[in-house]
Amino acid sequence: MTLKDLPPDARPREKLLARGASALSDVELLALLLRTGLAGKSVLHLAQELLDTFGGVAGLLHTGADDLKRIKGLGGPAKRAELMAVLELARRALTQQLTEQPAFESPGAVKDYLQLILGNRAHEVFAVLFLNAQNRLIAMEELFRGTLTQTSVYPREVVLRALHHHAAAVVLAHNHPSGSVQPSRADEALTQTLKTALALVDVRVLDHVIVGRGKALSMAEEGIV
Template identity: 40%
Template sequence: MENFNKASTSIKNWAEDDRPREKLSLKGAATLSNAELLAILINNGSKEKSAVELAREILQLGQNNLNELGRLSIGDLKKIKGIGEAKAIIITAALELGRRRQATAALEKKVVKTSNDVAEYLRAIIKDFSFEVFAVLFLNQANRINHFEILSKGGITGTVADPRVILKKALDNSATSIILCHNHPSGNLLPSQADKDLTHKIKEAAKFIDIKVIDHIIVSEDGYYSFADDGNL
């Protein structure tokens, strides 16, 4: 149960200067520590700990690193006494919004010029998955990104991407070229034989509808690999 009678630990009973909500309202979000921002999401503490104390425990679970925190599952968060399903879901949703904001800033009206342009965007949005995901960037004739979509998700050993689905999406989004992309949770950036076979299969199929596959990017926390840069396309 998360709703306890906690007169001594409720944020409402703290000194006004120590209340994260009031501090945010008066001084702005940038003045709050990570723990204080998390405390606002948590809303209230437990019988033993305040919301800020619980927030500090959460940060420690993520090694005091927001990137590591973003990798924690709802189950991981619930291991902390005082964090139930509802609080864990709120925290997870907030972290995902932050990730999407970062990725969207890189995506908006972006013209793709180099593999690094693509990798910068991709690493922001798919590098933290603990399983492989396959996604596609759909570009217009000016190499501007019209659309990005994760098309399949798989286990940690691999994922399957259907060329028919990819090419239908390309037509639906008026794409003249596409960039294939997926992550390697293991950190190994070298393409597997299956990666090479799939790339060739999609490239050949795309030729029949005048859509060009201009690259296939593999990303991990350690960096990226470009089929085009390496002469494998």
């Protein structure tokens, strides 16, 4: 079934043009990109399957071409290429937003960016956003990976990477694959350790963001940093 087979008032394209993109659900927006479904499966059902498989829009944005290839209906290179191009544009848009304006003029953008990068990981990842004196993003690096329950983070390596980027400040980040974004005592202790280490080279720790699926917590907003 294609989108043309739907009643006019249920077609995502007509709905978008009449009411704006914000009026469409995630499924409808994705269906617009896919355009066609499969025999016995509408394009809307295919879009829903994609979102369910990869954990919503945030998970889909972190999906690679090989993962998409395994979804029946996305075996053709043309459709996969179009979808990957749109996903990459979304990633680059968020990155550009953080490089062109001070990160903390829009704290929500920082959380969105980190959810995009870390929110769908099956293992724990510790990352650092390196910022210049105007709090604009210089680079984001994933420095350490761990098991599902713990990550070993070496302060010396974080300091060296901050010096390499000539960073004036950093935002620390890691994900909780369990989904909970509540900081543990170990998270709080690590934050203080890194603050002390980075202060020795005059680099400020502005925040430590914990990311789960579809949500993120700022330790600075919680008064912990």
